[in-house]
Amino acid sequence: MLRVVLNGKEYEVEEGKKLGDFFKEVGIEGALGAKLGGKIIDLQTPIRESGELVPIYKGDPESLEIMRHSLSHIMAQALKEIYGKEVVHLGVGPTTEEGFYYDVEVEGTRIREEDLPKIEQKMKEIIERNYPILRRELDRDSAIRLFEQLKEHYKLDIIKRIDPHDVISVYEQGDFIDLCRGPHVPSTGMVGAFKLTHIAGAYWQGDPSKPMLQRIYGIAYWDTKELEERLKFYEEVKKRDHRKLGAELEMFIIDEDIGGGLVLWLPKGGIYRKVLEDFWKEEHLKRGYQLVYTPHVGKAKLWQTSGHLEYYRQNMYPPMEMEQEEYFVKPMNCPFHVAIYKSKVRSYKELPLKLAELGTVYRYELSGVLHGLMRVRGFTQDDAHIICTPEQVEDVILETLDFAVQMLKTFGFEDFKVYISTRPPLYIGSEEQWEKAENALKKAVEALNLSYEIDEGGGAFYGPKIDVKIKDAIGRFWQCSTIQFDFNLPERFDMEYVGPDNKRHRPYMIHRAIFGSIERFTGVLLEHYAGLLPFWLAPVQARVIPVSEKHIPYATELKNFLTERHFRVEVDDRKERLSAKIRTAELQKVPYILVVGDREVESKTVSVRSKKEGDLGTKTWEELVEFFTELVQKKVC
Structure with missing residues (x-):
């Protein structure tokens, strides 16, 4: 019992x-x-x-998982009824944070987004039939015979990987049967409101050597009103999709002929990056960082010493052979910064030493997980490594975290979630080192009055860390800044400094990124601002629109005047109506439209229209320069 x-x-x-x-x-x-x-x-x-x-x-948070899981089975049954039982092969159909999905293969057919309403309608029919959902347990041989008969080869693959001692269960509804652990609602009629949202590709078991299945996503809630609110949120997300905005604003493209996950920055994106990177460099130089540049490749021995070949090789590209030596493109910048540190004997008087680099790295990512600028294969980290004495750790962490928060606030982010990840079961370094490092992280967060959560045991084996997530305009949180202790590399590379006692000592090393990467941070910014970047960051800050052809010389003169004062300005001299030119500028998210006609030519003024605030009236050229200068200097968002 x-x-x-x-x-x-x-x-x-x-x-x-x-x-x-x-x-x-x-x-x-x-x-x-x-x-x-x-x-x-x-x-x-x-x-x-x-x-x-x-x-x-029903209504408890856990009840959603039960209901959503049943909807994944209802969708699978609908697919079999629409396309045919023998041609639809099922992979896996779990729940997600907001709904469910099913990975499927349909012989001879590619399911398209426009097919989703048809699948939804069939699902509603199955729900109305209110089939009882019945669980049955089978022995291994019976399960294999059943799914061989059903020609479900992906299910057979799962069964073969199930521990022989584990229970094998199936669930049935009507004439549909599926391998599943559960849980499920008692009948198909007991599910909530749902909507199929999109289709993506997914390799079977995440292995690119195996077939690519189609993953059909849906969201589901008990309450129709809650579902509708979520769908409105998704519409807003869709409007803000940085991939769409990046193309519309002519900032970047990803060309599959070049390679998935490899970004081509267009001229407007190049200007934006220059502004962003110049600001980043200036702020670092103000705080005592030293800028460095490192190669894109390094010998295998370097990555062997750092531990990357042992612990990270699955994320690295294959080696290149040159003169009987193996070289790897870099997945990280840190070993190169260590080499710069070790280029001469260091004294405690030089510490903390802050090395900063906008370093481009390359990591092998499966094509199925690539996503615009958010998940790429080549990206530029805003990287820094701080080497300090144990006595300097607390001050260094506080200064570094404060720097990160101030930088993020400059870009208009005010709401943060902070996580401190502590010592895992397997770790290197002494307990004393870990305790000192973890306390330094906590003290820094508390000194800045930031609330935080402890991710117990969530640190890397080589050190604890702080992660900072920023909240965007529609309530989503994005991981950006990381401050990471490293007890590993100082040991592996035998890093030392000469102390006041004239003896050699082991320094502490801290990895730090504020944006995370230029690419991902750009994606976040575009979605946060829905493409309308702050004036100081916008690739095109203003567009001069002449009312007619006779006003083009005046418009060009104004554009040159502003350009000489380092503002980024264009003239729209197309033979289009004024309203059409204004509409184009608004669609291209140009912060300010400068209209010039007879009145402006006569008074040597300009009519100023803000994308955010509407009509700002008439300004002289000097007043406009003063206005724009203040926006740049104050980094107005």
């Missing part, structure tokens, strides 16, 4: 009794399942362990 605790009362339960039968015996009604031993089980699942049972009712 097993012992379970339910609502504070202990019960004896026969092992193997279904949860639903037990609930009936004790008078629990309306539950969809329960939590037992940290797992969610449904009403048909046998109870096989002792512990506390916590019923799950």
